[in-house]
Amino acid sequence: MSRSFGVASAVVALALVLSACTTTVAGRPLAAGRVIDSGKSGQEVNPSFINNTDGGEIDKLAGTVVKDVEKYWEETFPKTFDNKPYQPLRGGYYSVDTSKANSPAPPCTDQASDVEGNAFYCPSADVIAWDRVALLPVLKNKFGEASVMLVLAHEMGHAVQRRAGLTQAAERANPQRFPTILLEAQADCYAGSFVRWVSDGKAPRLQLDRDALDPALEAMVLFRDPVGTSQTAEGAHGDAFDRVSAFQDGFEKGAKLCSEITVENRTFTQRGFLSAxxxxxxxxxxxxxxxxxxxxxxxxxxxxxxxxxxxxxxxxxxxxxxxxxxxxxxxxxxxxxxxxxxxxxxxxxxxxxxxxxxxxxxxxxxxxxxxxxxxxxxxxxxxxxxxxxxxxxxxxxxxxxxxxxxxxxxxxxxxxxxxxxxxxxxxxxxxxxxxxxxxxxxxxxxxxxxxxxxxxxxxxxxxxx
Structure with missing residues (x-):
């Protein structure tokens, strides 16, 4: 089963929703500046390692993010999981042009349009894919480049779960032991731990002013579950409070805490309506x-x-x-x-x-x-x-x-x-x-x-x- 960042609609509807959800303090513009520091790496990332890339600016941004996320987990995975080495994605990365009917479909999908408005990790193929037309550029324009960082770090969080054995355990065990909302919270938490690493100036290529976190977190509000969704619903990702909370826990306390999230120690606030x-x-x-x-x-x-x-x-x-x-x-x-x-x-x-x-x-x-x-x-x-x-x-x-x-x-x-x-x-x-x-x-x-x-x-x- 693929693990996605959340449910988003087609590009026009997504843009409208983003516009409707964004609020700012009077006199304080969104901090939507660049997160790539070309001076740190000395050269721009070549996105040719991304399958089906068009070589454009969006995939250059995505490629830069995933390269630094890989670096983060190369350092952090052994510290978090008993000195086990981090293994790169077996299936790699896929950029999807969802605007064209004949665009190549990434693994785990039947057609390119299956990815419209989203990004996902597929454990069976060990790949991460994203919509480079109706997701990443819209997020970048509305919420800044940090929101792209957050989305792709979340998907890598699912890949980390696979490498830690959690995904396999979830597939074998009672779903109540590993509900989707728990897996999504942990991925949000891992994303927070990575973003903190970037914010602390440790990333080779990326940089982040903390003011840029606010609009990125507003993007998480967009990708919450519909209001009234039960936390036990299949595919539940959490409400905005759950998702932002998990991200902040990772940002403040690190990947080790994220790895220890369980149904016993995590309380979710998402719930269904109690009356008509x-x-x-x-x-x-x-x-x-x-x-x-x-x-x-x-x-x-x-x-x-x-x-x-x-x-x-x-x-x-x-x-x-x-x-x-x-x-x-x-x-x-x-x-x-x-x-x-x-x-x-x-x-x-x-x-x-x-x-x-x-x-x-x-x-x-x-x-x-x-x-x-x-x-x-x-x-x-x-x-x-x-x-x-x-x-x-x-x-x-x-x-x-x-x-x-x-x-x-x-x-x-x-x-x-x-x-x-x-x-x-x-x-x-x-x-x-x-x-x-x-x-x-x-x-x-x-x-x-x-x-x-x-x-x-x-x-x-x-x-x-």
């Missing part, structure tokens, strides 16, 4: 209902958490306002924690409403959750400005989101896709990360990391006591 009504609404509440639910439930949640810390929770009023909140030293965006009034002011018309409609209701939940996070810091007597305050506010928002996700009653809870909405708003905007002076971490990668700490570790994981 939830599915019909796409899991989204109106802005008014979302604000009402958050105001009621966040207070209960934080009261319980403050009690555990031996603190009184005085409550935080949530006030809807017509003008942009200006109750603190700096611009916090459409929602602001007001220290003197001990309230959260929310401008419901304007940017918050726009994000609620464009991304979904948990973009609102993520932003408001972080303002409650600042109110927690105030109760605890901690600073409301600076990097630690910014991270803590995000972490509390993540902890609250994780609490709602885990609820098994019929109360206010998260719907499938809500954490994906959190990822999108954190990658595209810094509102949820702003302290009372309006300052925030520079990259979405950092913002998602802090939010994830709360989702995974809960309120205790924010280390506020």
């Amino acid at each position: 009504d939830d599915q019909a609404s796409g899991g989204n509440l109106t802005l008014d209902k979302a604000i009402d639910g958050i105001q009621t439930e966040a207070g209960k949640y934080l009261q319980a958490e403050m009690t555990k810390l031996g603190k009184q929770w005085p409550g935080t009023k949530l006030q809807q306002v017509t003008a942009a909140p200006r109750c603190s030293k700096g611009d916090q965006g459409p929602a602001a924690y007001c220290p003197e009034q001990r309230e959260i002011d929310v401008q419901t018309k304007g940017k918050l409403s726009e994000l609620h409609t464009k991304i979904g209701d948990w973009s609102t939940g993520t932003i408001l959750g972080s303002r409650y996070g600042l109110s927690v810091l105030a109760v605890l007597g901690k600073p409301l400005t600076g990097p630690e305050a910014q991270k803590s506010a995000l972490c509390v928002s993540g902890a609250y989101s994780g609490f709602l996700l885990a609820r098994n009653d019929n109360g206010f809870t998260l719907s499938p896709g809500d954490l994906d909405e959190a990822v999108q708003v954190l990658l595209g905007y810094d509102f949820a990360a702003r302290d009372v002076e309006g300052k925030a971490p520079a990259t979405g990668f950092e913002r998602v990391t802090a939010f994830r700490a709360g989702v995974v570790g809960g309120f205790d994981g924010c280390k506020l006591g």
